[in-house]
Amino acid sequence: MIRAGDAQMDEREYRIPVDHYVCSDRFQSERSELFRGFPLPVAAATQLEQPGDTLAIDLPGMPIVIARNRQGSVGAFINACRHRGVRVADGEDVCQRKAFVCPYHNWTYDLDGALKGIPKREGFPNVDVSQHGLRRLPATEAHGLIWVLPDPDGAMNLNDHLGELAEDLNAYDFGKFQYFARRTTTVKANWKLILDAFSEGYHVSRLHKDSLAPYFPDHTGVFDAIGPHMRSFLARKDFLAVLDQPVETWHRSEHFTLTLYAFPNTIIVFSPDYATKLAMYPVSPSETFVTMTLMTPHKPRSEAERQHWQRSFALLDEFVFGKEDFGIAESAQTTLESGANTHLTAGRFEPAIRCFHQAIDKALLPKSAARK
Ligand code: FES
Ligand SMILES: [Fe+2]
Structure with missing residues (x-):
């Protein structure tokens, strides 16, 4: 040509x-x-190098947070506390954490999004902890990138x-x-x-x-x-x-x-x-x-x-x-x-x-x- x-x-x-x-x-x-x-490639896989590395990403309308757990795999969650919706992670940079602690009343989630702690637990007799983890999003690591499907009810087939x-x-x-x-x-x-x-x-x-x-x-x-x-x-x-x-x-x-x-x-x-x-x-x-x-x-x-x-x-x-x-x-x-x-x-x-x-x-x- x-x-x-x-x-x-x-x-x-x-x-x-x-x-x-x-x-x-x-x-x-x-x-x-x-x-x-x-699926959206929201981050570079090597941006979260270590277990415990987390990153908040403000997808408009659905702020998310991604985390590398203790076993080394990456998970993605909607960045919203299940108590009254406050963001559990903030900032532009990768942050090393042991857990997500909501700043409002300190509900605490582990790196897999599971709800691990509610201060004054007696006030929430009907909150089933197992059902109140951070909402998980389909996520996978491939081609040097972390791919997330911003739909908690969806299924991702990246290939x-x-x-x-x-x-x-x-x-x-x-x-x-x-x-x-x-x-x-x-x-x-x-x-x-x-x-x-x-x-x-x-x-x-x-x-x-x-x-x-x-x-x-x-x-x-x-x-x-x-x-x-x-x-x-x-x-x-x-x-x-x-x-x-x-x-x-x-x-x-x-x-x-x-x-x-x-x-x-x-x-x-x-x-x-x-x-x-x-x-x-x-x-x-x-x-x-x-x-x-x-x-x-x-x-x-x-x-x-x-x-x-x-x-x-x-x-x-x-x-x-x-x-x-x-x-x-x-x-x-x-x-x-x-x-x-x-x-x-x-x-x-x-x-x-x-x-x-x-x-x-x-x-x-x-x-x-x-x-x-
Ligand atoms: S809104 Fe998160 S602990 Fe209350
Ligand atoms: Fe250009």
């Missing part, structure tokens, strides 16, 4: 109604269907969900990647506007002219839909130098950037020597809680290496993603209700945007059909 000066093209442009980014009914059904019905995407993660040895750093932020834009920006290479030479553009030829990539997930493979400028060399000399990380999208809300970008995982969680139609995690193929082996990754993360966090991509999504969000556009348009060479929206529509379909 590069030799021929070609791009992977859809037959025609694709239109997304602006309603999909502002409508509160749409937001509610996305939240209840997509963000309760599919079915991931399908062939698992092979891509395996091919890049993602299971061995180590947690390096994480930031959370709230972006004033619909979660899909942010993912739109990570679904195309069209803007790289333009929006990112002062950051990424020197590393990428203009919009030279291929894309595959993998069920509801996606794989995008973007050539880097270094690739042009080896284009005429034998394929064996091409290096997948140095010459290309792979971006995997895991339905519904996560992308993983593989840079030459680290990977960035971004997850978008809708707070409202126009607000998104974003977590950004840097993962590295191994733990830093020297101070220089640690500083290098720290600088890379700061550049992404403060500039490339944090300012350029999130800033542009916020800008678009402010115009959506102005009447300027009834729909947004994806060009023929932006097929991943089409697939992303079609996968969402398809996942919402059974519910909207049932409502009719």
Whole structure:
């Protein structure tokens, strides 16, 4: 394609109604269907290294807490005390604990969520302790990530969900990647506007002219839909130098950037020597809680290496993603209700945007059909 000066093209442009980014009914059904019905990779497995490590994660509408128990396995719970609902764990960082003690009246739960203590127990003669553990959520550790299904009554089958995407993660040895750093932020834009920006290479030479553009030829990539997930493979400028060399000399990380999208809300970008995982969680139609995690193929082996990754993360966090991509999504969000556009348009060479929206529509379909 590069030799021929070609791009992977859809037959025609694709239109997304602006309603999909502002409508509160749409937001509610996305939240209840997509963000309760599919496994979400909420953390890096190596973020909780030791038994007793716990982490609160504020999924909008369902704060959760994950914990590595004494036997070394990871559990996930709704972060809500069973007495009067107060959060049993707080803070952004991993916290080492022996138990969860609710700050309000000190009901106490072990790392498996079991209710172990009620001060002044005589006041609750009808509370069955065995039925008042923290609500457990299906959770599993796989491919270097902790996956949680935010539905206490649901069942998670991760292999079915991931399908062939698992092979891509395996091919890049993602299971061995180590947690390096994480930031959370709230972006004033619909979660899909942010993912739109990570679904195309069209803007790289333009929006990112002062950051990424020197590393990428203009919009030279291929894309595959993998069920509801996606794989995008973007050539880097270094690739042009080896284009005429034998394929064996091409290096997948140095010459290309792979971006995997895991339905519904996560992308993983593989840079030459680290990977960035971004997850978008809708707070409202126009607000998104974003977590950004840097993962590295191994733990830093020297101070220089640690500083290098720290600088890379700061550049992404403060500039490339944090300012350029999130800033542009916020800008678009402010115009959506102005009447300027009834729909947004994806060009023929932006097929991943089409697939992303079609996968969402398809996942919402059974519910909207049932409502009719
Ligand atoms: S709300 Fe948690 S102990 Fe009362
Ligand atoms: Fe971007």
